[in-house]
Amino acid sequence: xxxxxxxxxxxxxxxGSFGIAIANLLAENGEVLLYARTExxxxxxxxxxxxxxxxxxxxxxxxxxxxxxxxxCQLIFPIIPSDNFVDFLDEIAPYLSPxxxxxxxxxxxxxxxxxxxxxxIIKEEIYTMSELIQLKTGVxxxxxxxxxxxASELADKQPAATVIASKFNEVIKEGQNALTSNRFQVxxxxxxxxxxxxxxxxxxxxxxxxxxxGLGYGENARALLITRGMGELIYIAKSLGASEKxxxxxxxxxxxxxxxxSEKSRNFRVGYYLAKGKKIDExxxxxxxxxxxxxxxxxxxLLQRYGFKAPIAEVLxxxxxxxxxxxxxxxxxxxxxxxxDAEYI
Amino acid sequence: MPEQLKITKSLDPVIADIKEWPIYKLSQNKDSxxxxxxxxxxxxxxxxxxxxxxxxxxxxxxxxxxxxxLTKTPWKSDSPSERIFWSEIKRKILECDKIEDExxxxxxxxxxxxxxxTFYGNEMVANxxxxxxxxxxxxxxxxFGRLMNASPGEKLKFLFASDKxxxxxxxxxxxxxxxxxxxKKGTVIVVPTHFSNIDSPTIGFVIDIIGLPAMTYGAGINxxxxxxxxxxxxxxxxxxxxxxxxxxxYLEFLRNYSKIAISRxxxxxxxxxxxxxxxxxxxxxxxxxxxxxxxxxxxxNLQNFNEExxxxxFIVPVVLNYHYIIEADSLISQHLSYExxxxxxxxxxxxxxxxKLLKTILKVLTANPGMTVSFAPPMDVxxxxxxxxxxxxxxxxxxxxxxxxxxFNGKMTEDKQRDMVYTELLGKKIVDKFLTYNTVLxxxxxxxxxxxxxxxQFNNLSIYQLLRIPTDEIEIDEFEFELEVSNIRQKLLDLYxxxxxxxxxxxxxxxxxxxxKHGLKNLGVYHAQMPLIKNSSNNIITQDLKLLYFYHNRLxxxxxxxxFE
Numbered sequence: 063x064x065x066x067x068x069x070x071x072x073x074x075x076x077x078g079s080f081g082i083a084i085a086n087l088l089a090e091n092g093e094v095l096l097y098a099r100t101e102x103x104x105x106x107x108x109x110x111x112x113x114x115x116x117x118x119x120x121x122x123x124x125x126x127x128x129x130x131x132x133x134x135c136q137l138i139f140p141i142i143p144s145d146n147f148v149d150f151l152d153e154i155a156p157y158l159s160p161x162x163x164x165x166x167x168x169x170x171x172x173x174x175x176x177x178x179x180x181x182x183i184i185k186e187e188i189y190t191m192s193e194l195i196q197l198k199t200g201v202x203x204x205x206x207x208x209x210x211x212x213a214s215e216l217a218d219k220q221p222a223a224t225v226i227a228s229k230f231n232e233v234i235k236e237g238q239n240a241l242t243s244n245r246f247q248v249x250x251x252x253x254x255x256x257x258x259x260x261x262x263x264x265x266x267x268x269x270x271x272x273x274x275x276g277l278g279y280g281e282n283a284r285a286l287l288i289t290r291g292m293g294e295l296i297y298i299a300k301s302l303g304a305s306e307k308x309x310x311x312x313x314x315x316x317x318x319x320x321x322x323x324s325e326k327s328r329n330f331r332v333g334y335y336l337a338k339g340k341k342i343d344e345x346x347x348x349x350x351x352x353x354x355x356x357x358x359x360x361x362x363x364l365l366q367r368y369g370f371k372a373p374i375a376e377v378l379x380x381x382x383x384x385x386x387x388x389x390x391x392x393x394x395x396x397x398x399x400x401x402x403d404a405e406y407i
Numbered sequence: 408m409p410e411q412l413k414i415t416k417s418l419d420p421v422i423a424d425i426k427e428w429p430i431y432k433l434s435q436n437k438d439s440x441x442x443x444x445x446x447x448x449x450x451x452x453x454x455x456x457x458x459x460x461x462x463x464x465x466x467x468x469x470x471x472x473x474x475x476x477l478t479k480t481p482w483k484s485d486s487p488s489e490r491i492f493w494s495e496i497k498r499k500i501l502e503c504d505k506i507e508d509e510x511x512x513x514x515x516x517x518x519x520x521x522x523x524x525t526f527y528g529n530e531m532v533a534n535x536x537x538x539x540x541x542x543x544x545x546x547x548x549x550x551f552g553r554l555m556n557a558s559p560g561e562k563l564k565f566l567f568a569s570d571k572x573x574x575x576x577x578x579x580x581x582x583x584x585x586x587x588x589x590x591k592k593g594t595v596i597v598v599p600t601h602f603s604n605i606d607s608p609t610i611g612f613v614i615d616i617i618g619l620p621a622m623t624y625g626a627g628i629n630x631x632x633x634x635x636x637x638x639x640x641x642x643x644x645x646x647x648x649x650x651x652x653x654x655x656x657y658l659e660f661l662r663n664y665s666k667i668a669i670s671r672x673x674x675x676x677x678x679x680x681x682x683x684x685x686x687x688x689x690x691x692x693x694x695x696x697x698x699x700x701x702x703x704x705x706x707x708n709l710q711n712f713n714e715e716x717x718x719x720x721f722i723v724p725v726v727l728n729y730h731y732i733i734e735a736d737s738l739i740s741q742h743l744s745y746e747x748x749x750x751x752x753x754x755x756x757x758x759x760x761x762x763k764l765l766k767t768i769l770k771v772l773t774a775n776p777g778m779t780v781s782f783a784p785p786m787d788v789x790x791x792x793x794x795x796x797x798x799x800x801x802x803x804x805x806x807x808x809x810x811x812x813x814x815f816n817g818k819m820t821e822d823k824q825r826d827m828v829y830t831e832l833l834g835k836k837i838v839d840k841f842l843t844y845n846t847v848l849x850x851x852x853x854x855x856x857x858x859x860x861x862x863x864q865f866n867n868l869s870i871y872q873l874l875r876i877p878t879d880e881i882e883i884d885e886f887e888f889e890l891e892v893s894n895i896r897q898k899l900l901d902l903y904x905x906x907x908x909x910x911x912x913x914x915x916x917x918x919x920x921x922x923x924k925h926g927l928k929n930l931g932v933y934h935a936q937m938p939l940i941k942n943s944s945n946n947i948i949t950q951d952l953k954l955l956y957f958y959h960n961r962l963x964x965x966x967x968x969x970x971f972e
Contacts, residue, residue, distance in 0.1 A: 136816050155803060160789075161811035200801040202789070202812065202832070203825075231824045236815065 071095070072240055073135035075150060076142035077103055077124065079213035080167060082116045084141055087216070089119035090243050095131050096124045116217045132157030137165070137236055139207070140195075144170020144354060147191060151198040158199045165205040165226060165237050166191050169261040170354050177360040179383075185302055185368065188361060190258040192228075205233040206254060208261035208313035210320030212327075216246075223247035225313045227257035249312060256308030259299045264318045265355030266362070267291035268329035270378055271322035273388065275330070276337025288315075288322055290374065293404065297370040298362060329355040342382050356382065373398055416574065418583070418618035421590045425537040428620040429594070429672040430644045434535035440667060441528040447663045448524055449517065452656055459513045463503070466519055469654045470496055476651045484628045492526060520656070527660050531646050533623055539642035540621060574616070577609075580846065580909065581782025583617050585795055586723055589785055590619050592797045593719035594672050596701045597622060600689055600725070600841055601678035603732045610676060610725065611643070613780045623668055624676040625661070625697075662700050669704035672718050679837060685742035687735070687960035689726070689841050692834075699830040702788040706826065709810045710819055719797055719809065722790075722833065724783040724840040730850040730929035732957075739957035743874070779848065781909055783840040789829055790836030842964050846909040847899055849917075853926035854958035856891045857883060857939055857947055859971040861955075874952050883947040891971075892926075893919045898967055908965065930958060 070092030074085045077098035085096045098104045098113075107113050107124035125131065131138060132154055142150055147168055158164075172189045175181050189197060192204040205228030216222055226237040226248055234250035242248045251257055267287065274283050292315060296306045308314050321327050325334070332353045335345045342356075359382065362375045377395050380386035422428055433440055456462040473493050477485060499519050506512040589595055599610050607626065614622060626645040641647075648661065669675055677697050680690035701720050708717040732738070786792060789812055791799040801807045812829065813819050860883050865873055896919065902908040903915070914922055927947075931938045936950035938958055949955050 156805075159805075159811050160801070160807055161814045161817075163815065196802075198803065200803060200805050200807055202829075229828045232815070232822050 070240075071135050071137075073097070073131040073138035075128070075131065075138060075140040075154075077107065077113060078141065078143075079114055079116060079217075080211070081139075081141035082113065082118060083211070083213045083216035084139055084167060084207070084241075085122050086116075086119050087241050087243060087246055088139070089121040091240055094119070094122045095134055096122050097128060097131050098124050098126060101126060116213075128154045129157045132162070136161055137163045137240060139165050139167060140191075141167040141207075144168050144172065144191065144357070147172065147194060148198065151195060155199040158201050160200055160202060162201050163203045163205070163233050163236055164195050164199075164201050165207055165228070165233065166195065167207040167211075169208070169258075169265065171262050171358065171361055173361065177357070177364065179363075181364055183361075183364045185365065188302070188365070190255065190262070192254055192258060203230050203233050204228065204254075205230070205237055206258050206261070207237075208257050208317060209249075210312065210316045212320060212324055214326065219245055221245050223249060223312055225249045225251050225257055225311065227251040227254040227308075227313070229254055251308065251311070251313075253305065253308050255302075256299060256304040256306075257313045259302060259304050260295065260308045260314040261317060262354070262358055263295040263298060263362070264291075264314075264321055265329045265353070266359045266375055266378055267295070267318060267355075268321040268324075268327055269333040269336075269353070269355040269359075269382075270374055272325075272327075272330035272333025272335075273337045273378075273381075274333075275325070276334040277388070277392075284322060287374070288318055289404075291322075292318060294372050294374050298365070298372055298375075301368040301370040302365070328353040332356065336381065337388055417616045418587070420618045420620070421587050422620055425540065425620075428535075428537075429674060430533075430535045430621050430623050431537060433623065433668060433671055433673045434533065434644070436671075437532055437534075440671065441525075441532060444660065444663045444667050445521060445524045445528060447667065448656065448660045449520060451659045451663070452520060455655060455659075459509055459516065462520070463512070463516050465654075465656065466516055466523070467500060469523060469656060470500060472652070472654050476649075480651050482628070482651075496523065523656070524660060527657060528664075530628075531648070531661070531664060533644050533646040534641050535621065535623075535644040536642040543643060544615060576778060577613060577616065578779040578846075578911070579613060579617065579782070580779070581725075581844070582784050583782065586721075586782060586785055587618060588795055589721045589793070589797050590674060593721055594669055594704075595619065595622075595674045595721050595723055595785070596669065597674070597676045597723050597725055598679045598698070598837055599676070599727055600845075601680045601683045602687070602727065602738075603683060603729065603734060605733075606678070606683075606727055609727060609778060609780065614676070620674055622674045622676040625665075658696070662696060665697055665700040666704045666707070669701055669720060670707050675701075679834070683734070683738060685738045687732075687739060687742075687957035688963045689838075689845060689961070691838060691964070693837060695827070695830045695834055698834060698837075699826060702826055702830050702833065705788045705809060706813050706819075706821065709813065710821070720788050721785045721793060721797065722788060722837065723785045724837050724844065726779075726781045726783070726841055726844045726846065728779040728781070728846050728848055728851075730848055731931050731933055733933065735931060735954055735957045736934065736951075739953050742957075743871070743953070779846040779911065781844045781846045783844040786833075786836060786840075788833060790833045843907055844909055845961075846911055847914055847962065848911050848929075849914050849922045849926035850930035851926075851958065851961045852892055852895055852899070852914060853923055853939060854930055854955055855962040855967065856888065856895050857949065858952075858955050858959035859968060860888065860891060861949075861952070863971050870956075874956060876952065878949050878952060881949055881952070882942070885941070885945045885947060888947050889919060889923060892923055894970065895967060896922065898970065902965060 072088045072092055073095050074081055074088065075097040077096055081096070085094050088094045096107065098107060103113055104124040104126050107118055107122065111118045111120050140147070140150060147170065168191045170191060172191070172194050173183060173187050175183055175187055192206050195201055195204045205226050207224050207226055209224035211222055211224050223246065224241070226234050228234050229252055238248045238250065270287055270291065271284055274287060292309060296309050299309065300306065321329065324330055328349055331349060332345055332355065336342065359375055359379050362372055363379050366372065373395060377391040381388055381391045425431060452462065452465070456465050470493060477490060477493070496519060503512060503515040503519065506515060586595065597610065597614065599606060607624070621644050623644045623646065625648040628647045628649045646664065665675065679693040679698050681694035684690055701722060705720040784792060787799045787809055789809065791801050791807065793799055799807050799809055810819055861881055862873060865876065896914065899908060899910055900915070903910050913925060927939055927941065931954055934951065934954055936954065938951055938955040939947060939949055942948045
């Protein structure tokens with residue numbers, strides 16, 4: 063494979079709000095090629111340096127050609143919805159080599175199986191996005207980005223930090239070189255499974271948080287949800303083979319707090335509208351794509367054979383998929399026998 | 408499915424002229440080889456112990472540990488001159504203590520370090536004598552062949568037995584042509600499962616049968632104690648390891664020894680599980696230290712030589728299977744008492760003479776009607792498949808260059824942490840291959856089914872409680888046994904069809920009562936207490952539950968035990 067890459071040339075795949083935010087951060091340290099799917103968006107970015115309500119650094123060049131991205135850049139950041147991830151990998155795989163490094167910013171899980179209530183699923187059939195990259199392409203050096211990184215705040219150049227997780231220190235180092243700036247700190251972690259799970263699982267807690275807001279509850283209730291929710295996420299993660307450490311850091315509790323308080327988050331909005339009495343199908347139609355938290359709930363539900371305790375997921379699942387009344391669900395949660403505080407540590 | 412080779416004589420050697428064998432060349436260039444290993448180890452020591460003080464106290468630490476080794480765990484193999492050597496080192500360290508000038512002191516430390524490493528090197532280094540090798544090639548098949556023609560109980564007749572070939576004894580499967588071709592193109596690292604002390608002679612012999620050049624491998628220094636064996640091992644290319652030594656510098660020296668040997672093209676053999684599997688189960692976790700040397704050697708070659716010349720390193724997992732493992736009793740006992748603890752138990756020291764080892768080999772060879780040696784398809788150091796010509800083919804079928812795994816933005820770099828992650832991946836791939844290329848024998852299935860049925864009978868007991876049940880409490884109904892052997896065979900056949908395991912011809916094709924009969928007859932045939940026999944009412948009983956457990960464990964890792972839940 064002919065790789066004409068030069069130093070400090072970064073690829074970003076996905077020109078959504080978070081993809082644009084990452085591209086802007088990268089543009090401060092090097093050249094950026096940004097993949098956008100439609101010709102209009104490519105044109106818009108290259109001519110107006112403006113897209114989806116965000117300004118783009120003029121150093122960012124948009125293209126709609128994945129082959130070119132793979133040929134020009136050895137460090138690539140896929141920042142795309144998890145639903146499109148497999149298609150993206152299949153498309154780019156022929157152009158990737160083991161010399162590439164991929165650091166994704168996608169919070170989702172993949173399973174080749176259909177998510178029906180009677181699906182029989184084992185944990186080996188659930189892939190994190192980094193595992194999916196290794197499965198579908200020849201790239202081994204993978205990493206992920208996770209943390210409280212709301213795109214709108216990054217666009218406002220507010221201070222923030224993220225975690226890059228990878229088994230390879232080299233990936234963390236290259237990612238740090240590419241992203242670090244005086245307003246953006248990049249921490250490293252070798253616990254990629256823990257970090258990816260923290261990023262994914264928190265999504266359904268965000269749905270619950272939106273629900274509390276919709277019902278008009280205040281901060282006591284939200285704090286209760288966040289702390290108990292985190293305990294629940296740790297149980298799930300442990301039964302999938304991760305440790306609790308990641309959950310106590312930026313990508314765990316950090317991201318959980320940010321997402322549970324962000325009214326703009328898709329997951330939060332799903333919960334909010336549910337509390338306002340809308341049906342899930344209407345909400346999905348309105349939001350335009352499936353919120354990640356819903357898929358996560360389905361997977362968590364199917365994985366309960368591994369024996370973890372996940373009352374919040376259980377109740378949410380019944381509310382969303384089985385028309386269980388919300389208030390009754392919350393009463394049910396509040397009636398759980400209280401065990402020790404923070405017993406997961 | 409890999410076909411079984413029908414080998415009736417040794418295959419032609421891949422390289423006809425022994426003097427062209429890498430192991431011979433290594434032996435011929437011993438001095439420059441050792442110098443390279445020593446220099447490299449000094450570099451590692453300097454980066455591990457960067458300050459003068461750290462290095463100085465590490466050298467003192469080595470001395471201290473060596474003294475403990477010689478006094479607390481002395482072995483017959485310890486040379487008497489060693490004490491003198493270490494006393495001399497002690498004197499030099501004391502002198503060095505007195506030096507005030509930092510630079511001078513450091514120079515003196517480095518001199519002492521080099522002296523220690525030279526000592527290690529001279530002790531460790533393998534010799535390879537083509538003449539001795541040729542003699543061994545001629546004599547061994549004759550001796551082995553004669554030994555094996557005697558059936559159990561007729562040991563004395565072996566000298567007069569009919570002329571059955573030794574080659575019948577080994578059932579060799581796998582892509583032998585492919586491996587032979589790769590041995591011409593690059594460096595082959597054979598990594599077998601490890602269950603018994605006879606694994607080394609078995610695999611050494613099989614490597615010769617299939618025509619590969621002799622391989623270099625590490626053998627415990629305790630095997631070098633007695634005359635003939637010691638000289639043989641050394642002349643056939645084994646290097647000496649002392650497992651009592653745990654100091655960083657020694658372990659680093661050992662790693663560098665392996666790395667440079669591989670880098671210089673010496674085909675190598677090592678047991679990636681480290682020691683023999685105590686539980687009887689196929690290794691789940693490998694020791695990555697030596698395995699990592701293969702990867703580092705590959706990276707070195709690519710960095711130091713151009714692509715045309717840089718030799719590629721190929722990894723070939725091998726699964727060895729026997730009906731009978733002579734040390735089963737002590738292995739499983741150690742497993743049960745040390746369960747969960749990483750303890751080194753040096754039981755090998757008990758084989759204190761070559762006579763005893765030969766006796767062991769004799770016993771095992773006469774007892775085992777067939778030993779299966781299953782070669783898995785070769786891989787590169789990342790764990791990718793390789794084609795006939797040695798090109799790497801990745802998980803999605805792309806032809807890939809190894810150097811890309813070590814490069815970023817067009818530059819190859821050295822990164823120990825990256826090497827470690829790749830080595831972990833390789834380790835996992837090897838474990839997968841061990842499971843996939845495990846050839847199940849009739850004795851394995853009867854042991855597995857019998858133990859699972861007993862476990863089910865006493866299902867409220869923990870494994871430790873279960874193993875203490877008096878054997879006369881245990882009896883398995885013959886019909887139930889036959890039914891379950893048949894069920895498990897069907898499950899194995901399904902796994903076999905999916906390419907997840909191998910089965911002996913007999914286990915695949917014979918009637919189930921024949922499988923059971925053969926299995927019962929051969930399972931652990933020479934133990935004083937039989938793991939499984941039939942009683943007068945034709946039901947199945949055991950005389951030693953621990954042994955049965957050991958042989959049963961061979962089939963763990965495939966989820967077959969779920970059938971009995």
